[in-house]
Amino acid sequence: MYGGGNTFEEVKTDSFSQEDPIKLAEFEARIERGEKIEPSDWMPQLYRKQLIRMIEQHGHSEIIGALPEGTWITRAPGFKRKMALMAKVQDEVGHAQLLYSAAETLGKSREQMIDDLITGKSKYSNIFNYPTFTWADCCFISWLVDAGAIVNQLANAKGSYGPYCRALDRICAEESFHLKYGHHCVIYLASGTQKQRDMFQEALNRWWPPMMHFFGPADKISIHTQVLMKWKVKMGTNDDMRNQFLDMYVPKIWELGFTIPDSQLKKNSETGRWEYTEPDWEEFKRVINGDGPCNKERLEVRRIAEERGKWVREAMKAPNQKYVSPLA
Amino acid sequence: MNSLDPRVIRLPDIGEVGRINPKPALDQFGTYEVFVLPKEGKPFQHEGIVHAPNLEMAYVLAKETFTRRFTCASLYVVNTLDVFVSPLSEGNQNVYDQIPQILNQNSAKVNYEIYHLPKRGKQHVHVGRVSASSPEEAFSIAKEQFQKEKIVYNVWVIQSTAIRYTMNEEKDLWLTLPEKKFRDAAEYKGGEKLKEFLKKSKR
Ligand SMILES: [Fe+2]
Ligand SMILES: [Fe+2]
Ligand SMILES: [Fe+2]
Numbered sequence: 001m002y003g004g005g006n007t008f009e010e011v012k013t014d015s016f017s018q019e020d021p022i023k024l025a026e027f028e029a030r031i032e033r034g035e036k037i038e039p040s041d042w043m044p045q046l047y048r049k050q051l052i053r054m055i056e057q058h059g060h061s062e063i064i065g066a067l068p069e070g071t072w073i074t075r076a077p078g079f080k081r082k083m084a085l086m087a088k089v090q091d092e093v094g095h096a097q098l099l100y101s102a103a104e105t106l107g108k109s110r111e112q113m114i115d116d117l118i119t120g121k122s123k124y125s126n127i128f129n130y131p132t133f134t135w136a137d138c139c140f141i142s143w144l145v146d147a148g149a150i151v152n153q154l155a156n157a158k159g160s161y162g163p164y165c166r167a168l169d170r171i172c173a174e175e176s177f178h179l180k181y182g183h184h185c186v187i188y189l190a191s192g193t194q195k196q197r198d199m200f201q202e203a204l205n206r207w208w209p210p211m212m213h214f215f216g217p218a219d220k221i222s223i224h225t226q227v228l229m230k231w232k233v234k235m236g237t238n239d240d241m242r243n244q245f246l247d248m249y250v251p252k253i254w255e256l257g258f259t260i261p262d263s264q265l266k267k268n269s270e271t272g273r274w275e276y277t278e279p280d281w282e283e284f285k286r287v288i289n290g291d292g293p294c295n296k297e298r299l300e301v302r303r304i305a306e307e308r309g310k311w312v313r314e315a316m317k318a319p320n321q322k323y324v325s326p327l328a
Numbered sequence: 329m330n331s332l333d334p335r336v337i338r339l340p341d342i343g344e345v346g347r348i349n350p351k352p353a354l355d356q357f358g359t360y361e362v363f364v365l366p367k368e369g370k371p372f373q374h375e376g377i378v379h380a381p382n383l384e385m386a387y388v389l390a391k392e393t394f395t396r397r398f399t400c401a402s403l404y405v406v407n408t409l410d411v412f413v414s415p416l417s418e419g420n421q422n423v424y425d426q427i428p429q430i431l432n433q434n435s436a437k438v439n440y441e442i443y444h445l446p447k448r449g450k451q452h453v454h455v456g457r458v459s460a461s462s463p464e465e466a467f468s469i470a471k472e473q474f475q476k477e478k479i480v481y482n483v484w485v486i487q488s489t490a491i492r493y494t495m496n497e498e499k500d501l502w503l504t505l506p507e508k509k510f511r512d513a514a515e516y517k518g519g520e521k522l523k524e525f526l527k528k529s530k531r
Contacts, residue, residue: 087510115351303348
């Protein structure tokens with residue numbers, strides 16, 4: 001998933017007190033036993049709503065995330081890198097298809113999701129609102145943004161909703177290729193010429209702040225968050241995910257001799273937690289609300305693609321088709 | 329539009345920034361369920377869905393969406409509307425206990441494919457075929473033939489003629505999969521290069 005920084009709805013704590021208490025107890029018992037929830041099961045409104053929102057945002061992030069990398073396919077250095085990047089970008093768009101389908105089983109149509117992305121009603125991972133100036137920026141995404149996504153996705157794959165977990169299992173299997181490929185690219189830049197090393201160092205300097213934003217602001221543990229955790233919608237706090245990412249990847253970045261642009265960054269050997277300069281959450285808010293360097297371009301590219309594809313969809317439309325939610 | 333990407337700059341000026349007409353229902357087409365046979369000798373399993381305007385297109389899109397890597401021996405698709413679904417059970421309840429016995433009806437019989445959900449959260453797996461005069465009867469015969477000790481949580485029944493199978497002459501669609509190494513994590517081993525780099529940077 002791109003972006004732990006999922007925006008969960010602020011809900012008053014009594015918003016599920018109107019649910020049928022017997023059904024709610026059965027539902028919670030099922031999750032407690034470690035059984036998955038399937039689309040035809042009864043579920044609380046809050047559960048349905050938050051899952052649709054989360055899965056849909058995840059799907060949008062895959063689609064929009066394909067743009068800053070996709071733009072480098074034709075300029076990737078050499079035939080092998082072009083083939084690999086093309087395969088990766090295709091995977092990402094495929095992930096969106098899997099995720100939209102999972103969200104659809106909860107009752108939101110794909111038409112609606114696509115419209116909500118284009119009109120800005122639904123969000124996607126903030127990090128893709130930044131530009132990829134050089135090939136090294138593209139490599140940063142392939143390796144480290146995907147690494148962050150994998151931390152989130154592996155956690156969410158243990159969640160409670162069957163269709164989302166199945167989609168994530170498929171996605172994680174493909175992500176292992178993305179991660180290996182991304183690391184491979186960066187190793188080659190690191191062991192290349194001074195110019196190549198500088199190129200990646202500059203990309204790292206540009207991308208580190210949005211990477212720290214990636215997992216979202218520290219969560220205030222509200223009763224609301226506790227409920228989502230009990231229902232296994234939210235599988236860890238944003239800070240836990242960020243810490244896990246730093247734990248796994250900071251040593252790998254340092255190993256390659258690069259400098260992470262945060263003089264405060266170090267692991268506290270007593271707490272086992274990473275310490276860092278507090279990310280600029282004002283910038284995060286500003287960008288997520290539309291004022292980033294590429295927000296407009298990303299949505300325009302998606303919107304124009306949709307407009308241009310209209311005649312094809314019209315031409316292929318089968319008048320006798322009927323719509324039902326997919327099964328699983 | 330101003331962009332770093334010349335292809336974005338070249339995009340035509342259509343519509344209105346930030347606006348799109350709400351899509352009519354089925355703009356994104358109906359859904360089809362996709363089943364894949366990962367290996368000869370294994371059962372078909374449900375992999376997910378695709379949106380498509382018809383069965384044939386669903387087949388093409390399913391191939392692209394679900395069989396890009398690893399191995400695939402066969403694939404088929406069926407319209408979601410053609411799948412008959414049993415209730416869903418939980419805990420240690422076998423869903424077959426909820427399926428009524430239907431007396432043998434004597435009208436013309438056709439084939440139905442039967443699928444089990446062996447565990448909540450897992451995929452539906454093909455278990456076999458029965459001959460019946462209605463989907464209800466197919467459930468009932470499946471109960472006789474396929475109910476074993478192992479708990480089944482959900483059963484799907486699909487009339488065989490509704491399925492778009494892979495034809496024999498199409499089986500070579502996946503022959504080149506093992507050659508597509510560029511999709512494979514194992515192709516990107518950076519270990520040697522990294523070791524070399526670390527050795528050099530120590531000096
Ligand atoms: Fe992805
Ligand atoms: Fe990615
Ligand atoms: Fe990825």
